[in-house]
Amino acid sequence: MFREMRRKNQLLSQEDVAAVFDRGTNGVLACHGDGDYPYAVPVSYVYYNDKLYFHSAKSGHKVDAITKDPKVSFAVVDEDTIVSEEYTTYFRSVIAFGKARIVEGDEWIEGFKALVDKYSGDLPEEANIKEIKGCKTSHIIAIDIDHMTGKEAIEFVREKNKK
Ligand SMILES: Cc1cc2nc3c(=O)[nH]c(=O)nc-3n(C[C@H](O)[C@H](O)[C@H](O)COP(=O)(O)OP(=O)(O)OC[C@H]3O[C@@H](n4cnc5c(N)ncnc54)[C@H](O)[C@@H]3O)c2cc1C
Numbered sequence: 001m002f003r004e005m006r007r008k009n010q011l012l013s014q015e016d017v018a019a020v021f022d023r024g025t026n027g028v029l030a031c032h033g034d035g036d037y038p039y040a041v042p043v044s045y046v047y048y049n050d051k052l053y054f055h056s057a058k059s060g061h062k063v064d065a066i067t068k069d070p071k072v073s074f075a076v077v078d079e080d081t082i083v084s085e086e087y088t089t090y091f092r093s094v095i096a097f098g099k100a101r102i103v104e105g106d107e108w109i110e111g112f113k114a115l116v117d118k119y120s121g122d123l124p125e126e127a128n129i130k131e132i133k134g135c136k137t138s139h140i141i142a143i144d145i146d147h148m149t150g151k152e153a154i155e156f157v158r159e160k161n162k163k
Helices: 014-023 061-068 105-119 125-133 154-162
Strands: 027-032 038-043 046-048 051-056 071-083 088-102 139-152
Touching (some): 014 088, 014 139, 046 105, 051 088, 071 139, 088 154
Antiparallel strands (some): 027 071
């Protein structure tokens, strides 16, 4: 059921899509919000074990939306460089479609640890463990990915083809 990209020469490999998810520091979660309006909300996340994980308060628009309908998409912009003389931007972005679920047990700890590892830089391990233990009030939400694609500006494709 997932659509094919019209401009196939700009399609990223699955490996390149995973690399963008790995290095991204925020993404926009799109879910089925109140009154059937799509709700697009930015979050920090980690790509771990082929899934996306983010943390969230236990109540709010986002949690209500994914509880009502777990189908979501998640977009990350990797590059967006304005090239004014060409009236364009050189871009690269990825989109995942999947189902969101609130995780529990060992997966909660693993997901939280993966997030803390990504965002804590060089902080000592003990400080990270303290942070995880102190955050029991947060949900960890996983997105099980059904389909993911990436697209980049034709100029990036041309540069790659030259190599
Ligand atoms: C770069 C970035 C990273 C973030 N990382 C995380 C994260 O990892 N986890 C997390 O839980 N939150 C994160 N946030 C905050 C997140 O965007 C939401 O504000 C937050 O999750 C609350 O969402 P909610 O649906 O529960 O809010 P609610 O307060 O229930 O939302 C009610 C209404 O408030 C408005 N609203 C909520 N959030 C925003 C927003 N960000 N911008 C504009 N209007 C808003 C919307 O109109 C929404 O319908 C991040 C934000 C940014 C910009």
